[in-house]
Amino acid sequence: EIVAAVEGALADGPLTGKHVLVTSGPTHEPIDPVRYIANRSSGAQGTAIAKALLALGARVTFVTGPAEVPPPQGVDLVAVQTAREMLEAVQAARDVDAGVFAAAVADWRVASASEQKIKKDSSELPVLEFAENPDILATVCASDDRPALVVGFAAETENVIAHATAKRARKGCDWILANDVSPATGIMGGSENAVTLITAQGAEDWPRMGKDEVAARLAQKIAEALG
Amino acid sequence: EIVAAVEGALADGPLTGKHVLVTSGPTHEPIDPVRYIANRSSGAQGTAIAKALLALGARVTFVTGPAEVPPPQGVDLVAVQTAREMLEAVQAARDVDAGVFAAAVADWRVASASEQKIKKDSSELPVLEFAENPDILATVCASDDRPALVVGFAAETENVIAHATAKRARKGCDWILANDVSPATGIMGGSENAVTLITAQGAEDWPRMGKDEVAARLAQKIAEALG
Incomplete structure (x- = not known):
């Protein structure tokens, strides 16, 4: 009834009947009620991937974390702030056919986050102690009921293929x-975006293209893998 | 000619011929090329004040720092990221009749900001050392050629009037x-917003009202003071 109506509204295509989890955007890790640590992810690539999968x-x-780019229409939306909230949302949604982990999750959170605004008047500079955030991709890959296909991302600044190949093995993703x-x-x-797809078969360089085109090509690959 | 054309396009009103500097938004303080410290200012109040002054x-x-709310049309726009960049822009623009310092400037920056992305692989958690940012409001107020009227903001969580009155004296603003x-x-x-205006004459509580109304009332007060 309602489910059927919603499903009827979806596009018909090679992924009809499949359910994919996509994470996107940055996470924000609080320092105190008014300050936080963020990263420069706009959410553009993750949003484009979600749209391509819907299509x-x-x-x-x-x-999604607090992204600049608005989320796509037609998804089941779960908005989070921190890495720990994102892990919780991912765990709750992991009964899917594939997971695409495009979010730029903060590696660390502030262990000593304050309930009150840290006042400038205090004579000493604040000291921030950090704690490691959960590794969402590795946690999902290690779980007994992991999705059949797990896709991770690697943003590298050097030795891209070597680092990403090592990351694939370390995380246990496909x-x-x-x-x-x-x-x-x-x-x-x-x-x-200029990307390289690393699989068990090796590295496949894609030409530099728009983020929408990267998304369409990835969605097509996912459809082939699940089909 | 061009100047005259631009001036002709401005609204005519009690502030015609006056030049006001407004700072707005948060500042972002880099940790490394992909991470930064931010604060939760949307830029809404500063943007509303600029519009009210234009009107x-x-x-x-x-x-303005990297705000969520887009900057108003018709201003001389200077976009900055960090507190130090904001101070530089303010110093360059301080030959004005009044200055309204509505930005939520970060009190501290990361002294040990890294040129390279800090890798998670490194076995130790990062340690962030902080340095105090310049105090833009106090610096402007202490300068020989300060604007005739300087308006600061105080975001407080307790003892609002006492803290703000002390801040007015400490910063040297009007x-x-x-x-x-x-x-x-x-x-x-x-x-x-629910604000209290602190002047040399004391504290004036304004009723809770929209940020646009706060802005209109402040702009009117500024026009009276400069008139």
Whole structure:
């Protein structure tokens, strides 16, 4: 009834009947009620991937940090702030056919986050102690009921293929979409991306293209792998 | 000619011929090329103040950090990221009739900011050392050629009037617009504000009202003071 109506509204395509989890955006890690640590992810690539999956007929659960780019229409939206909230949302949604982990999750949180605004008047500079955040990709890959296909991302500034290949093995995921975000490329915050897909079969360089085209090509690959 | 054309396009009002500097938004302080420290200022109040000043005929120089709210049309726009960049822009623009310092400037920057992305692989957690940022409001107030009227802001969570009155004296500014941003008020990130104007004559409580109304009332007060 309601479910059927919603499903009827979805695009029909090679991913019809499949459910894909996509994470996107940065995470924000609080220092105190008014300050936080963030990273420069706009959410553009993750949002484009969700749209491309929807276009092929998939149901998409979209777990997003506070991104600049608005989330796509038609997804099951879960909005989070911190890495720990993102892990919780991902765990709750892991009963999917594939997971694409495009979020730029903060590696560390502030262990000593304050309930009150830290006053400037205090005579000493604040000291921030850090704690390691959960590794969402590795946690999902290590779970007994992991999705059949898990795709991670690697933003590298040097030795892209070597680092991304090592990351694929370390995390235990199926594919890594690696990109070179060194400032000279202009990719970080831009509309294009130059990626290499790392699989068990090796590395496949994709030509530099728009983030929408990267998304369409990845969605097509996912459809082939699940089909 | 061009100047005359631009001036002709400005609203005519009690601030015609006056030039006001407004700072707005948060500042972002880099940790490394992809991570930064931010604060939860949306830029809504500063943007509303700039619009209200324009509506009364003022020329407005608008120095803004990376805010969520887009900057108003018709200002002389200077976009900055860090507190030090904001100070530099303010120093360059301080030949004005009045200055309204609504930006939420970071008190501290990361002294040990890294040129390279800090890798998670490194076995130890990062240690962030902080350095105090320049105090933009106090620096402007202490300068020989300070604007005739300097308005600061105080975001407080307790003892609002006492803290803001002390801040006015400490910074050497003419007025402080103080607000209570404790979470219970819902003001931080909301569309309303409840402010108290602190001057040499004492404290004037304004009723809770929209940020646009706060801006209009402040602009009117500025016009009276400069008139």
